[in-house]
Amino acid sequence: MIICPEELSARELYKLLIGTVVPRPIAWVSTISRDGVRNLAPYSFFNAVSADPPVVCFAPSRKPAGDPRKDTLRNVEETGEFVVNIVSVVLAEAMNRTAAEVGPEVDEFELAGVTAVAATRVSAPMVAEAPAKLECRLKQILPMGDRPTSGIxxxxxxxxxxxxxxMVEEYRVDAGKLDAVGRMGGMSYSCTRERFDLIRP
Ligand SMILES: Cc1cc2nc3c(=O)[nH]c(=O)nc-3n(C[C@H](O)[C@H](O)[C@H](O)COP(=O)(O)O)c2cc1C
Incomplete structure (x- = not known):
């Protein structure tokens, strides 16, 4: 079967892509607005792209009506800072609660029922319960297009x-202790509990 993207609607493209690129790690991104409101939202268009310097990326899609920026993106633009919190299995339901489309005045740490803790180098708060957190300073914003739901x-x-x-010994992260979840297609998630090793040639 061959599918040409130009024949598909935005919804169909989304379904195809999120079912194909699996499992996707989840960045549970915390930010703070200029007015001091804490924000927390999951982004599975997320990955690491450089080790030195250490750089990660995530991609909020444009909102089809009004201001195209999701709250996370607006806060990142306003402050230049964010934190990526890693989602373990025990945090999956709390993470899911923060995917609700709520107004920018809502503190999503309260919505999720998780504890906000101050970061050391950025103004954005961190999720205390998250097994790993990455304090980040904005490097670049690259819009992928100007269609109603294009990624940024x-x-x-x-x-x-x-x-x-x-959790870390000799800079090696214990995957079992991290217990990260991944996002699959539809409403599905995956665990990272079943693993195998391969010796590199
Ligand atoms: C597991 C998961 C992954 C998600 N990944 C993305 C993503 O990569 N890009 C995106 O635009 N929205 C994604 N969403 C939806 C956003 O989390 C949702 O639009 C949220 O309300 C945005 O919040 P904000 O406006 O506070 O930034 C995801 C939702 C879930 C549950």
């Missing part, structure tokens, strides 16, 4: 790494 790539340099006690 946000690149940030990691300026501080945080881990729960005992």
């Amino acid at each position: 790539l946000v690149l940030g340099e990691v300026v501080c790494f945080h881990y729960a006690e005992g």
Whole structure:
């Protein structure tokens, strides 16, 4: 079967892409607005793109009506800072609550029932319960297009790494302790509990 993207609607393209690029890691992005309102939202168009300097990216899509910027993007533009909190299995439901489309005045830490803790180098708060957190400074914003739901790539340099006690040894992160979840197509998620090793040639 061959599918040409120009024949598909935005919705069909979205379904196809999120079912194909799996599992996607989830950035639970925390930010703060210029007015001091805390914001928290999941983004699975997320990955690491450079180790030195350490750079991660995520991509909010444009909102089809009104201001195209999701609250996260607006806050990142206003402050130049954000935190990526890693979502473990026990945090999955709290993460999902923060995907609700709520007004910019809503504190999504309260909505999720998680604890906000101050970061060390950026103004954005972190999720205390998250097993790992990356404090980031905005590097670049790259719009992918001007269609109603086009993605807007946000690149940030990691300026501080945080881990729960005992999770990292010799800079090796214990995947079992991290217990990260991934996003699949539709409403599905995956665990990272079943793993295997391969020796590189
Ligand atoms: C697991 C998960 C992953 C998501 N990934 C994305 C994404 O990569 N890009 C996006 O625009 N929205 C994504 N969403 C939807 C946003 O989280 C949702 O639009 C949210 O309300 C945005 O919040 P904000 O306006 O506070 O930034 C995702 C939702 C879930 C549950």
